[in-house]
Amino acid sequence: MTIESKKNIFVKLGRFLSQFSEAENKQREDVEGNAIFFDSFANLITLSQSHNGWYTPEQVHYAINSWAEALTDENLDKWLSMYSFDNVKSKRIALILAGNIPLVGFHDFLCVLITGHDVLVKTSSNDQHLLPFLAKYLIHIAPELESKITFTEGKLENFDAVIATGSNNTARYFEYYFKDKPSIIRKNRNSVAVLNGEETKEQLIALGEDIFRYFGLGCRNVSKLSVPKGYSFNAFFEAMFEYQDVIQYEKYANNYDYNKAVFLMSNFQLLDNGFLTIKEDYSYASPISSVFYEYYENLSDVEKRLLTDTDQIQCIVSNNLIQNSIAFGETQKPKLWDYADNIDTISFLLIT
Known part of the structure; x- marks a missing residue:
């Protein structure tokens, strides 16, 4: 798959997500896969709080809307233009995701697939439904992704590198357990x-x-x-x-x-x-x-x-008091190029 075709897949996902808001869920005729996925996703949003008490409809809709706004042609082009994707050798990247906020691990998931790697995902017990649903949607609109996306509840095996997110305590375990693998280990911030x-x-x-x-x-x-x-x-x-x-x-x-x-x-x-x-x-x-x-x-x-x-x-x-600070009200609106812990995930994946 070319970088352009992968970009277009995620633009389609952004259009799908843009149909859901706290005010109303409104189908658009130009969105692929609605007949299969629209009602199911609306129901999943409603049920999210029963899966995780912190995942109220308001908070889940906010996360969904944030990704809908991020996954546009303009944003993806600006982000991806910073890199060269020539000669990427596909590897299997394991993700250990947090579950503190809805879809918190989606950016890592996106980075792995957009760089052409296969992804092996271990979700948090606190967020086991939203990302797998979006993965099913992606596979529906791009069946070639089916062989590149795996979710597991068991032990991580047969992978080439890992991106793991957890607490300071679990980070020590990750650093030891994955000491022989290229890794990004995220701690409390x-x-x-x-x-x-x-x-x-x-x-x-x-x-x-x-x-x-x-x-x-x-x-x-x-x-x-x-x-x-x-x-x-x-x-x-x-x-x-x-x-x-x-x-x-x-x-x-x-x-x-x-x-x-x-x-x-x-x-x-x-x-x-x-x-x-x-x-x-x-x-x-x-x-x-x-x-x-x-x-x-x-x-x-x-x-x-x-x-x-x-x-x-x-x-x-x-209010511009500190160099490189951001404006009030913008912390939960990161751009695609605003990396967690200031570690460039795409660059890591391109040299892994």
Whole structure:
């Protein structure tokens, strides 16, 4: 298959996904495979929360819409034009996927197939349905992919390289177990917002999207704030009020009650608005329903620390205060060329 033909397959997938939104699911006549897959996918979206309590229809639709927007001719052309795909020798690439947010492993899956390799997928127990369904759709519109896509629930065997995503603890196991294979091993990461007190209400509301999307379960979710000494959180909390409905979700509410109780029993000083606690803490990784914050006196000190801790950071959000930071509200809208952990997956696959 040529790179152009592979690109066109994923453009067709993007068109299929574009039919599904939280407002309505609307079939388009120009989308291939609807007679077989449209109703089944709509039902799967509805059932996703029964498979994983965090996968509410709103969150699943958001993930689907994000991929629909990414898988266009323009985006794929821009992304793939950065590489040469000449003389790629097909190999079998194993993927060990996370399940913290819907379709979190799709980018790795896409990268393997677009480079011409075969993919061996071990899904997370928390996300066992969405990606296999999309794989069936791809095989329907491009039957030649059937021999290139394998899902397994057992031990990974007969593969040439691996991309594995997990916690810091599982990463140590992966590094040992796959020490003789080319690999990308992904660990825990968190995202940080750097504020200076001059942010508009609209920017702070957008920051709430970075905090609350997927209930804060993703590595691209902001879990830590860096704020200037003497910063008032009044405007921050006022903006966060836009997301108060998050407490209506039982799993989130249970985490809020539990983590708040743990903090209070430990005599930690908290700021709380009834659905989010914020706590002064040096760490980057805050529990669900909580965001840590840290005061700074000089932005240069913040930049130095973030540079030192780059292996713990996924995204930095600010109003152009920090070099290479992204705008508020954009953390969960990565482009195809925005690689997890800043490791170029395509380049890895081309030289593997």
